[in-house]
Amino acid sequence: MKFAILFPGQGSQKVGMGKDLLEIDSVKQIFDLADSISGRNLSNIWLNGPENELNQTKNTQISIVTISAALTTLFKEFLSQKNLDLDPIGCCGHSLGEFTALWFTNIISIEELFNLIIIRGNLMQNASEGGMLAVLNLNEGTIKDLLNDKYFNGKFVIANYNTSSQIVLSGDKNLFIALQEKIKNAGGKSIILPVGGAFHSPSMEKSSRIFDNELDKLSKKFTGFTKNPIYQNIDGKPSTDHKIILEKIKKQMTSSVRWTQTVEYLVKDGVTDVIEIGPGKILTGLVKKINSAINCHNINNLSSLNEFIKYYESANARTRT
Secondary structure (H helix, E strand, O other): OOOOEOOOOOOOOOOOOOOOOOOOOOHHHHEEEEEEEOOOOOHHHHHHHHHHHHOHHHHHHHHHHHHHHHHHHHHHHHHOOOOOOOOEEEEEEOOOOHHHHHHHOOOOOOOHHHHHHHHHHHHHHHHOOOOEEEEOOOOOOHHEEEEEOOOOOOEEOOOOOOOOEEEEEEEOOHHHHHHHHHHHHHHOEEEEOOOOOOOOHHHHHHHHHHHHHHHHHHHHOOOOOEEEEEOOOOOOOOOEEEHHHHHHHHHHHOOOHHHHHHHHHHHHOOOOOOEEOOOOOOHHHHHHOOOOEEEEEEEOHHHHHHHHHHHHHHHHHHHHO
C-alpha cells in the first residue's frame, strides 16, 4: 500500500462537524487553541452553526483546517497505540488544504497554522471583487475557446483544474449569466459557487501581497527539507525543499489550483491509495474521476477513523506476511 494524504479545502464544511470528537482531550485542546488564537468562539460556529455564518470565508477556512488537524492528530495517536508507522509517499491539499500539509510535514507549528489561516480567511473574505463559476462536462479546450470570445476575453481565468470535466472559473460575476448561456449552448453545465470573491485569480493580488508578508515572518523556519514531499497546487509537482515550498505557496492565492495534475504526479510516483483527512469527501470524489484505479479512503469523523485503522492494520499485517 503506497499512499498519500489529502487535506480538503473550502466547500467541505458542514455544521456539526467534529461533534463526535469533543470528548477526546487532544481534540478539545485543538478546538480550544483555535478559539484562543482567533479571540472568539469559533468552535461554536462549526459545531452549531448557523450555516450562513459557517460559510463566511473567515470562518470556513479556520474551521476546516481545525477539523483536519484534529482528525490527523487522532489518526497519529491511534496508529501509535497499534505500533503502526505513518509514512506516506507524500501529501497535498486543495487550496486551503495545502497549508494543513505544511503543518503535517512539520514545516510550521499548529499555532502558526491557525494564525496564518485566520489571516488568510479574513483577507480572502474582504477581497469581494468577482466570483467563481464551476463548469461541468466541458473540456479545457472548449472552455478556453469560450473565454477567448471578445465579450469575455480578459474577464475570466481558470481557477481550479479539478478534473478533465470539472473546471472552475474566476472572474466578473456581472458576466455570469451571459457566460452560463454560452456554456449551456456548448453542452455544458455551470454552477455559481457561494464564495465572496474571484479566488485564485489576479483579483487576489492585493490580498496575496499582504499575506506574503505573513509568510515572510516565518521564512527563517523554511530552511530544511521535509521527509515527505508536498505535491503543490501551482504545478502539481512534489517539493521537499522548504524554500521552494514557500515560494510556490506565495503564488497560490493568484494562481490556478492544478488538482488534476497533482493526482497524475501522485500516480506517476507510485501512489495506489489516497486518504482524505478532514470534513467531507470532495477530494476523493475528484480523485476517482481523475483515475478510477486509485483506492480512496476518508477519515472525516470518529467512526471512519476507527474503520480505517482496522483496514490499515490488516493491510500492514498482510505486507509483513
